[in-house]
Amino acid sequence: MRRKYTMIGAAAYWSREKGWPVVLGGPCPFDLNWLDLMGQRGAGAAFMPSKYVFPGGAVDAGDAAVPLASGIGAACAARLGQAPRPGPAPVTAAALAAAAIRELWEETGLMLAAAGPWAGPAPAPWDAFAARGMLPAAAPLRFVFRAITPPGRPRRFDARFFLADAAAIAGDPDDFSRATDELSHLHWVPLAEARALNLPFITEVVLAEVAARRAEAGPPPSVPFFDNAGTVPTFRRLA
Numbered sequence: 583m584r585r586k587y588t589m590i591g592a593a594a595y596w597s598r599e600k601g602w603p604v605v606l607g608g609p610c611p612f613d614l615n616w617l618d619l620m621g622q623r624g625a626g627a628a629f630m631p632s633k634y635v636f637p638g639g640a641v642d643a644g645d646a647a648v649p650l651a652s653g654i655g656a657a658c659a660a661r662l663g664q665a666p667r668p669g670p671a672p673v674t675a676a677a678l679a680a681a682a683i684r685e686l687w688e689e690t691g692l693m694l695a696a697a698g699p700w701a702g703p704a705p706a707p708w709d710a711f712a713a714r715g716m717l718p719a720a721a722p723l724r725f726v727f728r729a730i731t732p733p734g735r736p737r738r739f740d741a742r743f744f745l746a747d748a749a750a751i752a753g754d755p756d757d758f759s760r761a762t763d764e765l766s767h768l769h770w771v772p773l774a775e776a777r778a779l780n781l782p783f784i785t786e787v788v789l790a791e792v793a794a795r796r797a798e799a800g801p802p803p804s805v806p807f808f809d810n811a812g813t814v815p816t817f818r819r820l821a
Contacts, residue, residue, distance in 0.1 A: 617771060619771075622780075633785075634781055645677045651695065655800075659676075695717060695752045696719040700712045787808075
């Protein structure tokens, strides 16, 4: 039986926070039949044109106020709060999780959610959740990687990558009919075959990290962090 996992994430555009990839996949135990959800960016995209990537995108101003059916785990939340970028109001773990869930919905049409009422009218695109009696659910997300884009690139991101079991998707995980056109060729790809796609370097690194830890359940012992915020690249781990 093939298992499906999704990698999604929340990242920060270097001038503002950004929700970036979530890796979607399937339930434990992890094995070589693990499937990742990926899509291809357009040839004319300003960032990573024609590359296969995980779903993801920018943290919107309203993401921090979105009600959640469940919050992200305490260990992941604590690590998300480490090494904040300079600024008056660092992005919260809840905002990053909400951004990842929203971007997953927008780019794939898949809803990481649980049943629950909204206290009032939900703004777009969250109105799609409310119409189905659903609230975004962050508990299935595992924070597994962070990377800041090196200087000199046309766009820079402070990206947090999350892993989620596709069993937590509300609905059919193979139904991409409600996705926007930002990613094409959306499909579940075996982990062993994903590296053959036209991938960004950082995506290859994240896939390798996930593959090395696929036998683990729960948060990893530490989270790799490629820190290119300064002039000297630094690799460290968020414990």
